[in-house]
Amino acid sequence: MTPEQHLDQVLSAFASPENPRLRDLLSAVIRHLYAIVEETSLTHDEWFAAIDFLTKVGQKSDDVRQEFILLSDTLGVSMLLEMINYRGSVAATEPTVFGPFHVDGTPHRRMGASVVDHVLESDEPLTVKGRVLNTLGAPIGGATLDVWQVQSNGLYDVQQSSDTRNLRGVFTTGADGTYEFVTVRPVDYPVPNDGPVGVMLAASSRHPFRPAHIHFVVSADGHIPVTTHIFDARSKYLASDVVFGVRESLVVSMEDGLCEKDFVLEVKQAG
Amino acid sequence: MTPEQHLDQVLSAFASPENPRLRDLLSAVIRHLYAIVEETSLTHDEWFAAIDFLTKVGQKSDDVRQEFILLSDTLGVSMLLEMINYRGSVAATEPTVFGPFHVDGTPHRRMGASVVDHVLESDEPLTVKGRVLNTLGAPIGGATLDVWQVQSNGLYDVQQSSDTRNLRGVFTTGADGTYEFVTVRPVDYPVPNDGPVGVMLAASSRHPFRPAHIHFVVSADGHIPVTTHIFDARSKYLASDVVFGVRESLVVSMEDGLCEKDFVLEVKQAG
Numbered sequence: 001m002t003p004e005q006h007l008d009q010v011l012s013a014f015a016s017p018e019n020p021r022l023r024d025l026l027s028a029v030i031r032h033l034y035a036i037v038e039e040t041s042l043t044h045d046e047w048f049a050a051i052d053f054l055t056k057v058g059q060k061s062d063d064v065r066q067e068f069i070l071l072s073d074t075l076g077v078s079m080l081l082e083m084i085n086y087r088g089s090v091a092a093t094e095p096t097v098f099g100p101f102h103v104d105g106t107p108h109r110r111m112g113a114s115v116v117d118h119v120l121e122s123d124e125p126l127t128v129k130g131r132v133l134n135t136l137g138a139p140i141g142g143a144t145l146d147v148w149q150v151q152s153n154g155l156y157d158v159q160q161s162s163d164t165r166n167l168r169g170v171f172t173t174g175a176d177g178t179y180e181f182v183t184v185r186p187v188d189y190p191v192p193n194d195g196p197v198g199v200m201l202a203a204s205s206r207h208p209f210r211p212a213h214i215h216f217v218v219s220a221d222g223h224i225p226v227t228t229h230i231f232d233a234r235s236k237y238l239a240s241d242v243v244f245g246v247r248e249s250l251v252v253s254m255e256d257g258l259c260e261k262d263f264v265l266e267v268k269q270a271g
Numbered sequence: 272m273t274p275e276q277h278l279d280q281v282l283s284a285f286a287s288p289e290n291p292r293l294r295d296l297l298s299a300v301i302r303h304l305y306a307i308v309e310e311t312s313l314t315h316d317e318w319f320a321a322i323d324f325l326t327k328v329g330q331k332s333d334d335v336r337q338e339f340i341l342l343s344d345t346l347g348v349s350m351l352l353e354m355i356n357y358r359g360s361v362a363a364t365e366p367t368v369f370g371p372f373h374v375d376g377t378p379h380r381r382m383g384a385s386v387v388d389h390v391l392e393s394d395e396p397l398t399v400k401g402r403v404l405n406t407l408g409a410p411i412g413g414a415t416l417d418v419w420q421v422q423s424n425g426l427y428d429v430q431q432s433s434d435t436r437n438l439r440g441v442f443t444t445g446a447d448g449t450y451e452f453v454t455v456r457p458v459d460y461p462v463p464n465d466g467p468v469g470v471m472l473a474a475s476s477r478h479p480f481r482p483a484h485i486h487f488v489v490s491a492d493g494h495i496p497v498t499t500h501i502f503d504a505r506s507k508y509l510a511s512d513v514v515f516g517v518r519e520s521l522v523v524s525m526e527d528g529l530c531e532k533d534f535v536l537e538v539k540q541a542g
Contacts, residue, residue, distance in 0.1 A: 001354075001365075001518060003351060003354055003355065006347060006350060006351060006354060006515065007347075007351075009347075009515060010346065010347035010515055013347075013475075013477060013511065013515070014475050014477070016475055016476035016477075018476055019474055019475070021317075022474055022475065023475070024311060025311055025313075025317065026346075026471075026475065028306075028307045028310050028311050029307060029346070030346055030347065030348075032303035032304070032306055032307050033303070033346065033348055034347075034348070034351055035299075035303055036299045036300060036303050037348060037351050037352060037355065038351075038355060039299050040295060040296055040299050041355060042296075042352060042355070043356065044352065044356060046292075046296065047343070047348075047349075047352050051337070051339045051340055051343065054325065054328070054329060054339050055328075055329045055332045055337070055338075055339050056329070057325070057326075057329055058325060058326045058327070058328055058329010058330050058332070058339075059329050059330060059332070061326045061329070061330070066322070066326070067326075068322045068325050068326050068329075069322055072318070072322065075281065075297075075300070075301055075304065076277060076278075076280070076281035076284075076301065076305075077301075077304055077305070077308060077318075078318075079277060080274060080277060080278075080305055080308050080309075081308060081313060081315065081318050083272075083274055083277060084274065084308065084309060084312060084313070085314065085315060094272075200297075203290055203293055204284075204285050204287055204290070204293065204294070204297065205287035205289055206284060206285070206287070240284065244277065244280060244281055244284070247272060
């Protein structure tokens, strides 16, 4: 039996018509797994090392740590997923990764307010402002900005305590489409690297850092929402973000306590 | 940035020359993961379902249960690995999967002896015999047969206790290349299906059974060893082995308490 005949036999076994989408997904997974094994002439020892690695990735995960998402992030798969699922045109703001640190139930704050609930000594104050526009340049009133970011100690609030909403806020634009809030300058920080993904990064001579950024989900009725960041132009990790999230159009100055950035949303097509 | 440019950026990040084999393996994994995501237009929900599934596969694994190997087996990857790593020609015995139930330190038994240490009521006695030959048909003296199989209750001895060697034995052929031992007729049995792999099999309308078989590793100095099975021609699962291990040349009659099978080893080439 040839490897091709073997592949046909396996695909036939998974060809049940009862769940066609699962069948198509598993078919793609199987075909590409086989291509990996054949292209690399994978040995038994390498196969077992892969089994052992994946097992450890699962076992490192728990209610607050998700090592498989981290693996997806650090292989660039999560970013690819954002790219292929985003329906905005090139005129709209570029998307980037959502990440694991968003919290549902973030408080709605008054436009212009501060998101700083707990001041740290290392904080550098920063005002962020701009407009939400459509791709024709018209301001969007009533647009929502869901904002979250790392503290100046390199940790998100939820990594230290579950009952804070420090450096998080939801804002709604007025009729002129403008937004503004007060925060602290974000810092570069490492993704969790004490698990198997950290071992993979080190073995590949890769550092674990993300360049300083602020997360946004910007949405408005009748428009395609965008999940994105703004990055601090000062960061030394812009060219080597461990999760490959940087886009040149998202890099902004955060000098002198001020940062300005407009977000552009695509109008949703009917149907 | 296009998905192709994103892929280039990710591959560059993993292009460290310090560990070229790891680089090549990860490059193949990344390229094919991206192809899966793009070909299937994978959604966020499907991506998360995959993350959740893989996490559960890792978490189901422990010292005695290896759910990732089971996943590899049931996707046909383990069998493919045997095929591409086997260096025997078409004249040699076909290989099949090694499986998770081999035990090191199996006792050496006298040729012709029984491997039955514990008799069960459901046992059907079986004598297995034949010759070990090279691809020119000449008998190989001093060849080793490492044999193991399931009990007539559908479990391997080690699934019930760690200190038995029931239905296991190592035999060495005499100058005429013949072997013979007494055992019990193997039975069809399901792979462990109370974990996430069992869920995948059920969702794909696949049963979890392996057709009745006896495991062999046959080896001899100067020859390429073969990891293989003999399958009972009576089994109703020959066409649908859950791990895709059946080869027509390995199916034999086990009627009337007798089973005959020759094993053919390829001579190892110098260098």
